Amino acid sequence: MSTLPFYLALGSNLGQRESYLQQALNHIADHPDMRLNQLSSIYETAPVGYVEQPAFLNMVVKGETSLPAQELLHFIQSIEKKLGRTRDVRWGPRTIDIDMLLYDHISLKTEHLELPHPRMTERAFVLVPLAEIAPNMVIPGTYQPVRHLLEQVNREGVEKWKKIGFMLGEDGYVHFAS
Numbered sequence: 133m134s135t136l137p138f139y140l141a142l143g144s145n146l147g148q149r150e151s152y153l154q155q156a157l158n159h160i161a162d163h164p165d166m167r168l169n170q171l172s173s174i175y176e177t178a179p180v181g182y183v184e185q186p187a188f189l190n191m192v193v194k195g196e197t198s199l200p201a202q203e204l205l206h207f208i209q210s211i212e213k214k215l216g217r218t219r220d221v222r223w224g225p226r227t228i229d230i231d232m233l234l235y236d237h238i239s240l241k242t243e244h245l246e247l248p249h250p251r252m253t254e255r256a257f258v259l260v261p262l263a264e265i266a267p268n269m270v271i272p273g274t275y276q277p278v279r280h281l282l283e284q285v286n287r288e289g290v291e292k293w294k295k296i297g298f299m300l301g302e303d304g305y306v307h308f309a310s
Contacts, residue, residue, distance in 0.1 A: 141258050144228050145187060178288075
């Protein structure tokens with residue numbers, strides 16, 4: 133079965149933020165129809181939208197899957213639910229947030245899914261880690277590589293996290309990097 137590339141943005145600002153990121157990544161790695169290929173560094177970022185909440189840890193991952201886009205969306209939403217995500221306040225605090233940024237090179241707009249993610253080009257907390265792993269990728273509809281899109285946003289409030297990060301192990305799982 134052929135696989136298609138995808139990019140996901142992950143964020144957490146409640147509890148053990150790095151643990152929620154790692155758990156989400158390992159749920160993805162556990163799926164038989166998905167493989168993680170690249171992880172960005174982790175960035176600590178100021179909240180956007182609803183600002184009266186703790187800072188986030190954010191990262192972007194690249195992977196590949198044989199799942200159709202809608203099934204991938206349902207799968208990542210099931211991970212959010214397993215990890216205690218609630219949707220009480222728009223852009224509010226959360227244990228984990230997983231957004232589909234890109235799926236293959238398609239543009240899609242349905243009731244529940246829009247690809248590329250409609251606000252990704254406006255958000256430094258997405259573009260900074262995305263530019264780290266795919267600086268020359270052109271986002272459908274923009275006609276510009278990620279590195280050029282990053283030059284057009286304010287990076288204030290997005291700092292590489294000083295603590296330990298993650299790495300992909302030979303076993304396909306995500307481990308703390310030393």
